[in-house]
Amino acid sequence: xxxxxxxxxxxxxxxxxxxxxxxxxxxxxxxxxxxxxxxxxxxxxxxxxxxxxxxxxxxxxxxxxxxxxxxxxxxxxxxxxxxxxxxxxxxxxxxxxxxxxxxxxxxxxxxxxxxxxxxxxxxxxxxxxxxxxxxxxxxxxxxxxxxxxxxxxxxxxxxxxxxxxxxxxxxxxxxxxxxxxxxxxxxxxxxxxxxxxxxxxxxxxxxxxxxxxxxxxxxxxxxxxxxxxxxxxxxxxxxxxxxxxxxxxxxxxxxxxxxxxxxxxxxxxxxxxxxxxxxxxxxxxxxxxxxxxxxxxxxxxxxxxxxxxxxxxxxxxxxxxxxxxxxxxxxxxxxxxxxxxxxxxxxxxxxxxxxxxxxxxxxxxxxxxxxxxxxxxxxxxxxxxxxxxxxxxxxxxxxxxxxxxxxxxxxxxxxxxxxxx
Amino acid sequence: xxxxxxxxxxxxxxxxxxxxxxxxxxxxxxxxxxxxxxxxxxxxxxxxxxxxxxxxxxxxxxxxxxxxxxxxxxxxxxxxxxxxxxxxxxxxxxxxxxxxxxxxxxxxxxxxxxxxxxxxxxxxxxxxxxxxxxxxxxxxxxxxxxxxxxxxxxxxxxxxxxxxxxxxxxxxxxxxxxxxxxxxxxx
Numbered sequence: 001x002x003x004x005x006x007x008x009x010x011x012x013x014x015x016x017x018x019x020x021x022x023x024x025x026x027x028x029x030x031x032x033x034x035x036x037x038x039x040x041x042x043x044x045x046x047x048x049x050x051x052x053x054x055x056x057x058x059x060x061x062x063x064x065x066x067x068x069x070x071x072x073x074x075x076x077x078x079x080x081x082x083x084x085x086x087x088x089x090x091x092x093x094x095x096x097x098x099x100x101x102x103x104x105x106x107x108x109x110x111x112x113x114x115x116x117x118x119x120x121x122x123x124x125x126x127x128x129x130x131x132x133x134x135x136x137x138x139x140x141x142x143x144x145x146x147x148x149x150x151x152x153x154x155x156x157x158x159x160x161x162x163x164x165x166x167x168x169x170x171x172x173x174x175x176x177x178x179x180x181x182x183x184x185x186x187x188x189x190x191x192x193x194x195x196x197x198x199x200x201x202x203x204x205x206x207x208x209x210x211x212x213x214x215x216x217x218x219x220x221x222x223x224x225x226x227x228x229x230x231x232x233x234x235x236x237x238x239x240x241x242x243x244x245x246x247x248x249x250x251x252x253x254x255x256x257x258x259x260x261x262x263x264x265x266x267x268x269x270x271x272x273x274x275x276x277x278x279x280x281x282x283x284x285x286x287x288x289x290x291x292x293x294x295x296x297x298x299x300x301x302x303x304x305x306x307x308x309x310x311x312x313x314x315x316x317x318x319x320x321x322x323x324x325x326x327x328x329x330x331x332x333x334x335x336x337x338x339x340x341x342x343x344x345x346x347x348x349x350x351x352x353x354x355x356x357x358x359x360x361x362x363x364x365x366x367x368x369x370x371x372x373x374x375x376x377x378x379x380x381x382x383x384x385x386x387x388x389x390x391x392x393x394x395x396x397x398x399x400x401x402x403x404x405x406x407x408x409x410x411x412x413x414x415x416x417x418x419x420x421x
Numbered sequence: 422x423x424x425x426x427x428x429x430x431x432x433x434x435x436x437x438x439x440x441x442x443x444x445x446x447x448x449x450x451x452x453x454x455x456x457x458x459x460x461x462x463x464x465x466x467x468x469x470x471x472x473x474x475x476x477x478x479x480x481x482x483x484x485x486x487x488x489x490x491x492x493x494x495x496x497x498x499x500x501x502x503x504x505x506x507x508x509x510x511x512x513x514x515x516x517x518x519x520x521x522x523x524x525x526x527x528x529x530x531x532x533x534x535x536x537x538x539x540x541x542x543x544x545x546x547x548x549x550x551x552x553x554x555x556x557x558x559x560x561x562x563x564x565x566x567x568x569x570x571x572x573x574x575x576x577x578x579x580x581x582x583x584x585x586x587x588x589x590x591x592x593x594x595x596x597x598x599x600x601x602x603x604x605x606x607x608x
Binding site for chain 1: 469470471472473474475476478479480481482483487488489490505533541542543544545546548549550551552553556573574575576577578580
């Protein structure tokens with residue numbers, strides 16, 4: 001009996017070692033982005049050949065360096081010419097571990113080939129050809145950056161995501177969409193005297209938002225597939241759109257149609273409305289958790305505006321903010337493990353916390369910072385700030401590092417919302 | 422013999438069960454707009470190819486509905502509110518009493534109450550606060566006998582400040598309910 005057991009253990013151990021060996025060989029992770037002590041990966045990005053080559057390799061460099069996961073080694077240090085074939089002996093002396101090379105040809109289409117090399121192993125680990133019309137040079141470059149990011153981290157990059165926001169438009173306000181890095185601003189032409197935060201559907205094909213037109217607050221939907229706008233809801237008082245639920249046809253909103261602002265869920269198809277809260281005070285800004293089970297919202301039921309969570313059916317209401325007398329504008333991280341919000345500490349600042357309110361962390365300090373929303377991978381936050389005088393849109397890493405303005409000072413912009421994909 | 426048979430069975434079981442699921446490295450579709458094309462079969466190796474495209478966002482001009490009402494010049498002074506509060510202060514009561522008695526005499530005219538806030542709050546909460554301020558003024562007027570269907574309300578939150586400096590004096594002026602007389606268009 002005892003011997004049989006020993007044999008079994010031995011077999012099991014051998015099997016485990018065999019499995020480990022295979023796993024390591026199959027998927028080498030160059031950057032473990034979940035690791036608390038992160039070592040930046042030294043990467044070289046050679047200027048791509050061809051007339052658009054520099055523009056493309058610059059976009060890839062900017063994308064990768066913003067993540068904070070890469071140490072970009074400047075071109076001045078390179079020994080190898082872009083035209084020479086990859087040779088690991090040219091890269092290990094300058095401490096480079098990954099090399100990106102590429103070429104761009106412009107014919108009827110823009111055709112770009114990119115290769116990614118592993119210096120230690122001395123081999124090509126990824127190669128792909130990309131084609132696009134010339135006007136899509138930026139999405140094409142972002143697609144290359146996404147492939148590099150995926151190969152090195154095993155995670156999906158956010159470099160093709162977009163940000164919807166509100167800015168001045170011919171005497172009123174309008175809705176705009178831009179790339180996550182502030183480029184390619186598109187004015188959609190949707191106007192109102194005032195427009196509040198636009199909210200993306202979970203597949204990124206629709207936006208809902210509230211606009212004040214002729215002294216009435218209505219909730220509107222724009223569908224990017226049919227390219228039209230329709231009014232979903234209006235009543236006297238205020239009506240403010242919140243998040244979509246995961247099912248796609250339901251969204252949360254707040255309305256004062258019954259006297260005081262309460263939370264509701266509406267179905268887009270049958271327009272049926274379900275009331276979630278009824279209190280004498282203010283209940284607004286419903287933010288739906290990624291799994292759709294919880295709603296974070298703002299209520300003044302305790303005497304000052306604070307953030308609460310509840311289950312989707314309205315049960316199990318819990319206050320999660322206790323510091324400061326004014327906490328508003330909650331938004332969830334895509335994994336559901338953090339809530340970002342605005343807290344007033346003399347000025348308005350951005351904080352994150354776990355959904356139960358613990359691990360409270362302040363991540364901005366300069367000026368007034370509002371309207372935070374997470375990137376699709378949860379690693380970055382978009383927000384608005386008046387720190388440079390004119391209100392604009394900024395992005396930063398979720399821990400507050402690398403805060404940078406992405407919209408120009410000649411456009412007064414607010415309420416950014418990062419797309420879900 | 423029997424033992425050997427058990428061991429063989431266990432080994433067989435492990436082989437059949439295989440290793441635990443490995444992380445499969447495969448390029449994921451990044452966006453729904455990306456349509457991956459067929460991969461070209463080269464002589465030496467497979468060279469994946471992707472066509473990058475995206476939907477062009479067209480302009481959708483909002484159709485503005487014409488307003489039912491024409492705004493008349495304001496006859497009444499604004500009433501003011503304390504910071505983060507929406508209850509009617511005692512200094513606002515004489516103003517509201519004057520408005521109520523005027524409305525009771527001029528029965529063909531409607532009134533619009535605009536609720537406003539200072540800029541220090543966040544926009545959605547300010548909108549709710551402006552809504553509560555307008556509603557507090559309306560409730561005061563209806564208590565004095567004005568029919569509620571003669572009162573319209575709108576909250577502008579922090580969007581229409583009277584005064585734009587970042588001073589206490591300015592913020593005090595902006596925390597207000599403003600009264601506008603409405604005449605039906607075409608009458």
